[in-house]
Amino acid sequence: MNITLNQILILAAGIFSIGLLGALTRKSVIIVVMCIELMFNAVNINMLAFAYFSGLPAIRGQVFAIFIMVVSAAEMGLTMAIAILMYRNKGTVEVNKANLMKW
């Protein structure tokens, strides 16, 4: 018995929801960014699942997954640089301490 599309979509929905929960509730910038990466992964799983189950020989879903991977890697590097900068200026990486631009 093979896997179906709905199983994979529900798995990706679970990963996305848990990642959203972490991005909303955690204090450390590092874990927030990591949860955003989990949400990117859920989206990538959806792309590959649709490319696989569409029954077409064209695999444009995989091309889009590659571009998502590139953009998330760039975002990851920049965010870690910002985290180090924030640690140097504020002495912490907790998001509730980052209130410099709060009015």
Next chain:
Amino acid sequence: MTNALFWIVSIIILVACWRVVTTRNLLHSVLAAFIVLISTAIIYFMLNAEFLGIAQILIYAGAVTILLLFVVMLTTTGPRFETGFENKVSPLMYLTSLLLFALLVFIISNINWPFTATIIKMKNVTEVLAGRIFLEYLLPFEVASVLLLAALVGAVVLARKE
């Protein structure tokens, strides 16, 4: 067979995701994320995407996890790698996430996808993918490489000492 493997991998992924979100230790959180990324690569392999699976292991499980571990080491003071939660609005956040998951499951299970039942298992996925990227999507590919270069330079400029 495939179904059993899929169930085992998805249970591992969801438990490790939950550990990422709930554990207070930063290092344990990063290691749980490592497990999630490796298991996601197994899902990619099952979905006939060999190149994406290899790239996932190389980029995410290799580079991104090491980067996260370095930042954890550099930005944590004291002997224990512990951090807290937002304390005011957490029940609302749990409710939001649960509602999102329920909505997604409801939508997914109520849609009839217009796909044919036959699934084509391609033998030369990486070859076809390379053709797609370097012929049809050449301009987005170049833009993505410029984006990576800009992000690299930006990260160096931001994190450099004055």
